[in-house]
Amino acid sequence: MALSPNAFFTQELALTFDNGAVVGNSYYAAPVPDSPLLLRISFQSTIRQGEYGGLRLSIVHADRGPIDEITLSFADHGTFSTRDRAAGRTDRSDGYAVFRDFNPRASGPAPWAGGDWTRLKAAVTRYADLWFSTRPTPPRTPGTSLARTTALPLAEKTAAPGPPIAEARATPPTKGPELTDPMNPLSSDKLVSVHARYLAGQGSDQVFDGWPFPHNSGEHDWSFHCPEGGYQVAASPCLRLRSGFLADPSGTAGDGIWITAAHQQPFEPAAWTAKFDASTPVEMIWDFHTELLHFYLDDSYSDSDMLLDDDTAPVAAYLPLLNAGWTHVIGKSGSQYFRSPDGVALLVHQYAASDSNRPAWVLEAGDPGKPLWRASFTSRTPVTYVAAFTTSLVAQEPLTRAVGEVPFPTRNLARLSPAPDRKPGGTLALPPAPPNSTAARTR
Numbered sequence: 001m002a003l004s005p006n007a008f009f010t011q012e013l014a015l016t017f018d019n020g021a022v023v024g025n026s027y028y029a030a031p032v033p034d035s036p037l038l039l040r041i042s043f044q045s046t047i048r049q050g051e052y053g054g055l056r057l058s059i060v061h062a063d064r065g066p067i068d069e070i071t072l073s074f075a076d077h078g079t080f081s082t083r084d085r086a087a088g089r090t091d092r093s094d095g096y097a098v099f100r101d102f103n104p105r106a107s108g109p110a111p112w113a114g115g116d117w118t119r120l121k122a123a124v125t126r127y128a129d130l131w132f133s134t135r136p137t138p139p140r141t142p143g144t145s146l147a148r149t150t151a152l153p154l155a156e157k158t159a160a161p162g163p164p165i166a167e168a169r170a171t172p173p174t175k176g177p178e179l180t181d182p183m184n185p186l187s188s189d190k191l192v193s194v195h196a197r198y199l200a201g202q203g204s205d206q207v208f209d210g211w212p213f214p215h216n217s218g219e220h221d222w223s224f225h226c227p228e229g230g231y232q233v234a235a236s237p238c239l240r241l242r243s244g245f246l247a248d249p250s251g252t253a254g255d256g257i258w259i260t261a262a263h264q265q266p267f268e269p270a271a272w273t274a275k276f277d278a279s280t281p282v283e284m285i286w287d288f289h290t291e292l293l294h295f296y297l298d299d300s301y302s303d304s305d306m307l308l309d310d311d312t313a314p315v316a317a318y319l320p321l322l323n324a325g326w327t328h329v330i331g332k333s334g335s336q337y338f339r340s341p342d343g344v345a346l347l348v349h350q351y352a353a354s355d356s357n358r359p360a361w362v363l364e365a366g367d368p369g370k371p372l373w374r375a376s377f378t379s380r381t382p383v384t385y386v387a388a389f390t391t392s393l394v395a396q397e398p399l400t401r402a403v404g405e406v407p408f409p410t411r412n413l414a415r416l417s418p419a420p421d422r423k424p425g426g427t428l429a430l431p432p433a434p435p436n437s438t439a440a441r442t443r
Helices: 005-012 081-086 118-132 282-299 315-323 383-393 408-413
Strands: 020-023 026-029 037-045 051-061 065-073 191-195 223-225 231-235 241-247 256-263 270-277 327-330 336-339 345-349 359-367 370-378 399-402 415-418
Touching: 005 020, 005 026, 037 065, 037 118, 051 118, 065 118, 118 315, 118 327, 241 282, 256 282, 270 282, 282 383, 315 336, 315 345, 315 383, 359 383, 359 408, 370 383
Parallel strands: none
Antiparallel strands: 020 026, 026 037, 037 051, 051 065, 191 399, 191 415, 223 231, 231 241, 241 256, 256 270, 270 370, 327 336, 336 345, 345 359, 359 370
16 A cells, blocks of 8 residues: 555645645645745654654745644544544544555555545645735624634635735835824823724833732742832742843833843843833733743643743744734745734744844834834744734733823724723733832832
């Protein structure tokens, strides 16, 4: 029973990508002409030689080699469900959801015969679309809920072609007539709900509104250093994870930067760093830190090290944006560009970045020459944490602000509605300030 990869990829799986060909036991395609990226699909072996449990999909850069990889298992996509039911196999049985090629010289049907490839082919197509497709598609239905773990079919996202690559970062949002303040009739302390979230402004100016880190709770308590001015720092008990806020020396309200870093060893250089302008909506910083804290605490009870090691594919950070209708353009210089439907927010991912100390993910909102805020993550930042930020960025829940807190340059682009009677920036369940600290002091 020969493996017959050519028959499998071109007839059974029936792939039709442009410039596709089978070489050896793998399928290669270059769906976008002149792109440095190739799609490679291979059989995924199990721990047994000659036994296969799925397909391995890779994005290969002409200069950098593989830059992204996922495995699609036969079990997850029901490929051999009918065959296995007929044979009385369960997920505990030998041979379940796999095919074998133990004797390539034997005659008979191909070892993968009898599979239903419908769901697997659809998954392959969705993955390829993330990297190569920019054709227009119908917009998603307004009000559809977003979830990082459940991707909408990509046929439902808006994917209109973006500007030329050289212009993708520099092109400012389309400007209409000279701006007038749409909130002029409202008092500056009137509460409103603001959407999109990236247009809401900073919100709370208290450092503990961005830190969910525990204190007075036991062995996992963090330490806090909050002097009278300049900077404020939080550190994990092992000192491998540190987060701080550095105020602008001029003392201008809203100026400064958040910096969070993870270390292999406490006093070694940081393995990765995340930075957020002080003007970044604080709820999004809180969500990033909450995800980080979640895995930090999980690591305390396991042998994993999610602070540094993460096999999550970059698409996990892209999907929340694509599901929210952001456009997607692939550059020839190792970059991908994602822009919001209103043209105001932009994510640039340098997926081929080789310098671990330079930002590989950069997000900003507002005028490219003077953005409202900017966030960045160096290349070794686990994708899980970047995805927490992009998920919060496009979440459907609006943010509560006083009228005077909403940035003027983009007020005319924000969607506003009456807000519940609550303190601006107080949409989060915040811990009380640690004893003997100055945490209640504004930044």
